[in-house]
Amino acid sequence: MRTRDEVKAAVRALGVETASWAFANSGTRFKVFGQPGVPRDPFEKIADAAQVHQYTGSAPRVSLHIPWDLVDDFTALANHARDLGVEIGAINSNVFQDDDYKLGSLANPDPSVRAKAVAHHLQCIDVLRATGSKDLKIWLADGLNYPGQDSLRDRQERLADSLRQIYAALDDDHRILLEYKFFEPAFYATDIPDWGTSLTHCLALGERAHVVLDTGHHAPGTNIEFIVMMLLRAGRLGAFDFNSRFYADDDLMVGAADPFQLFRILHEIVSQDAHQPESRVNFMLDQCHNIEPKIPAVIRSVLNVQEALAKALLVDADALAKAQASGDVLGANAVLMDAYNTDVRPLLAELREEQGLDPDPIAAYQRSGYFEKISAERADGAQAGWGA
Numbered sequence: 001m002r003t004r005d006e007v008k009a010a011v012r013a014l015g016v017e018t019a020s021w022a023f024a025n026s027g028t029r030f031k032v033f034g035q036p037g038v039p040r041d042p043f044e045k046i047a048d049a050a051q052v053h054q055y056t057g058s059a060p061r062v063s064l065h066i067p068w069d070l071v072d073d074f075t076a077l078a079n080h081a082r083d084l085g086v087e088i089g090a091i092n093s094n095v096f097q098d099d100d101y102k103l104g105s106l107a108n109p110d111p112s113v114r115a116k117a118v119a120h121h122l123q124c125i126d127v128l129r130a131t132g133s134k135d136l137k138i139w140l141a142d143g144l145n146y147p148g149q150d151s152l153r154d155r156q157e158r159l160a161d162s163l164r165q166i167y168a169a170l171d172d173d174h175r176i177l178l179e180y181k182f183f184e185p186a187f188y189a190t191d192i193p194d195w196g197t198s199l200t201h202c203l204a205l206g207e208r209a210h211v212v213l214d215t216g217h218h219a220p221g222t223n224i225e226f227i228v229m230m231l232l233r234a235g236r237l238g239a240f241d242f243n244s245r246f247y248a249d250d251d252l253m254v255g256a257a258d259p260f261q262l263f264r265i266l267h268e269i270v271s272q273d274a275h276q277p278e279s280r281v282n283f284m285l286d287q288c289h290n291i292e293p294k295i296p297a298v299i300r301s302v303l304n305v306q307e308a309l310a311k312a313l314l315v316d317a318d319a320l321a322k323a324q325a326s327g328d329v330l331g332a333n334a335v336l337m338d339a340y341n342t343d344v345r346p347l348l349a350e351l352r353e354e355q356g357l358d359p360d361p362i363a364a365y366q367r368s369g370y371f372e373k374i375s376a377e378r379a380d381g382a383q384a385g386w387g388a
């Protein structure tokens with residue numbers, strides 16, 4: 001069983017990647033609610049992300065979404081991030097907000113639309129080069145609303161061909177992270193609906209193609225930790241998009257809807273040592289904070305991941321293996337539940353004090369006056385929205 005110090009060291013080594021769009025205004029298809037102090041441009045989004053790192057010590061990178069975060073000078077944006085103590089993380093392409101992509105992007109039946117979508121990814125690879133990012137993250141809205149609308153098989157061939165072109169353009173130290181989602185915006189068939197489809201494309205592409213598991217992208221009741229285990233087993237779990245959901249792709253704070261699921265996921269991660277940075281599993285947050293204040297919500301999310309990880313690290317692996325080997329069903333389950341039911345908050349508060357951080361990051365942020373400052377400074381000009 002890990003010692004208290006070993007648990008603290010492992011939590012300390014975890015870096016959770018935040019998303020630039022989590023700091024922008026967002027909403028549902030019914031209403032986007034504005035909030036005071038919301039960033040007006042990518043530089044301000046990064047400044048907010050840096051606050052999360054400042055108070056948690058565990059959010060050292062921020063993902064960008066292109067073109068939402070398009071700037072003239074990406075080197076300047078990366079330098080701005082570094083000046084504030086963070087790095088640019090994964091670069092997300094976006095081929096789902098253009099009329100040309102109504103019938104799909106990389107799988108579109110029209111070769112000229114496919115070429116446009118591939119070209120967008122080549123621009124994103126240039127952003128990787130300018131920012132020092134290593135991960136190109138792809139999520140496609142491609143799919144069909146009606147049976148017969150297009151050939152399911154032909155779409156896979158077009159998709160494979162487009163992905164091949166993108167993969168060929170990567171630098172040697174770049175990775176493709178390929179995300180799946182079972183429905184929405186397409187309602188009949190999605191071209192990359194599940195981990196099997198994503199993995200099949202990744203295996204065809206090569207060693208530097210990995211699957212992204214967004215926790216909100218599964219049918220209710222799906223055993224997500226099983227998928228985590230299988231992707232780790234295949235050596236192809238590239239990243240998480242953490243969030244939580246009650247119904248569909250709700251994008252609520254991770255650990256809010258089902259903290260036990262988050263623990264079970266992290267138990268599979270810890271069982272295969274994939275929490276260690278060398279595993280290169282990128283633990284990202286993909287969330288929208290529609291009604292709650294954004295920076296504290298992202299801080300809360302990072303703390304939720306840390307708590308679940310600490311609990312997973314406390315699982316007595318020897319006792320678990322012994323109970324499993326002897327067929328002790330109740331005993332094995334009790335080992336997991338003992339860890340899950342441990343209150344790790346005092347241990348994490350102790351860790352923060354050792355790191356020179358406030359033991360209560362949200363309270364420290366709230367006391368700092370940053371919110372009042374940005375509310376005043378950013379009163380003029382258009383706020384960034386989800387999609388701008």
Ligand code: LRH
Pocket residue numbers: 092139179181214241249286
């Ligand atoms: C799609 C998704 C994907 C996008 C993000 C904004 O639902 O999860 O990761 O890039 O939302």
Ligand code: MN
Pocket residue numbers: 139179214241286
């Ligand atoms: Mn996602």
Ligand code: MN
Pocket residue numbers: 181214216217249286
């Ligand atoms: Mn999503």
